[in-house]
Amino acid sequence: MASHEIETLTQALSRLPGLGPRSARRAVLHLLKKRETAFDPLLAALASVRERLATCGICGNVDTSDPCAICADPRRDARALCVVEEVSDLWALDRARLFPGRFHVLGGRLSALEGIRPEDLAIDSLIRRIAAGGIDEVVLAMNATLEGQTTAHFIAERIEGYPVRVTQLAHGLPVGGELDYLDEGTLAQALRARRPVA
Amino acid sequence: MASHEIETLTQALSRLPGLGPRSARRAVLHLLKKRETAFDPLLAALASVRERLATCGICGNVDTSDPCAICADPRRDARALCVVEEVSDLWALDRARLFPGRFHVLGGRLSALEGIRPEDLAIDSLIRRIAAGGIDEVVLAMNATLEGQTTAHFIAERIEGYPVRVTQLAHGLPVGGELDYLDEGTLAQALRARRPVA
Ligand SMILES: [Zn+2]
Ligand SMILES: [Zn+2]
Numbered sequence: 001m002a003s004h005e006i007e008t009l010t011q012a013l014s015r016l017p018g019l020g021p022r023s024a025r026r027a028v029l030h031l032l033k034k035r036e037t038a039f040d041p042l043l044a045a046l047a048s049v050r051e052r053l054a055t056c057g058i059c060g061n062v063d064t065s066d067p068c069a070i071c072a073d074p075r076r077d078a079r080a081l082c083v084v085e086e087v088s089d090l091w092a093l094d095r096a097r098l099f100p101g102r103f104h105v106l107g108g109r110l111s112a113l114e115g116i117r118p119e120d121l122a123i124d125s126l127i128r129r130i131a132a133g134g135i136d137e138v139v140l141a142m143n144a145t146l147e148g149q150t151t152a153h154f155i156a157e158r159i160e161g162y163p164v165r166v167t168q169l170a171h172g173l174p175v176g177g178e179l180d181y182l183d184e185g186t187l188a189q190a191l192r193a194r195r196p197v198a
Numbered sequence: 199m200a201s202h203e204i205e206t207l208t209q210a211l212s213r214l215p216g217l218g219p220r221s222a223r224r225a226v227l228h229l230l231k232k233r234e235t236a237f238d239p240l241l242a243a244l245a246s247v248r249e250r251l252a253t254c255g256i257c258g259n260v261d262t263s264d265p266c267a268i269c270a271d272p273r274r275d276a277r278a279l280c281v282v283e284e285v286s287d288l289w290a291l292d293r294a295r296l297f298p299g300r301f302h303v304l305g306g307r308l309s310a311l312e313g314i315r316p317e318d319l320a321i322d323s324l325i326r327r328i329a330a331g332g333i334d335e336v337v338l339a340m341n342a343t344l345e346g347q348t349t350a351h352f353i354a355e356r357i358e359g360y361p362v363r364v365t366q367l368a369h370g371l372p373v374g375g376e377l378d379y380l381d382e383g384t385l386a387q388a389l390r391a392r393r394p395v396a
Binding site for chain 1: 201204206207210211214216217221223224225227229230231236237238239240241243245246247250251263266267285286289293
């Protein structure tokens, strides 16, 4: 039916997260119909990003410049450093403009199961940033998973001795979370971390 | 946060049907992470299709060649012609290899509301194909909407006098359709078109 090229395009799109074969086909049809308003802008945007794509040599963020826009922004608070597992975590935290400081992307989490060791993560470069000085607080923003927390503890130990405050994200009930829909682990954590009513 | 170029790419993706801002962002992150296995193949596929993209001068299909792969395929039954509203309908019918003949894309449907008149659709070129001979059957595969059926009737009248059999898709219960979930119009149509049990 569709030509080899169109089939290849449909397959490339269908491998994106959130798109299946069906929606990829609809997307391709949309592109073919709206050549000037959809196809050309998408193609130009992809080519433009691809051309400039770079991994930030300071923090590990992916951006179209190195250093990335965050590391290059003088309005950012250079004294606060937020450590995350993945670039997607950095984006999630930065999207809501929740954190005014800078970031450090580990590129994963320690995992015995997957054979991911400390030297596979950007931990040495994190220590070098801290050792260089000028940082007051390191926020360990790992996922609330066993591996994420193992990673956070490992890093906290490596940081001991440097004159920085080490904090981590609070764990507990998600906003809007109803008790009887939450898993036991979250409930236990919320109970352990209970605070006096103000 | 993300650079201007990445923001532009996210927006271009989020305008595809089936993708919202959130999934577009996930798709972009996926592309940035998997540069060799996702980004480059998608960019190459888009560029390759865009370069060759053509509207078939015979049937109105969109393909990477003109005539399109269907019109150029000698194994297709040239005596059967299926008329559809949109390229997406052609693809839907052809995907399942349901129709062994060729197609004709009208490019829409008659609509008083939207001001779409016969001369706005590829009806004259349809009549020319039929008048040229060699076609035994014309299948009117319009949507089962008021406008689709109005268009089908209009075309059926224009074809009168040519030595072709004019048929249209059956209307009735969709396969797997449960009576009490179907709208009245479908039920009425299924009842009107009822057939003796074989
Ligand atoms: Zn950076
Ligand atoms: Zn064609």
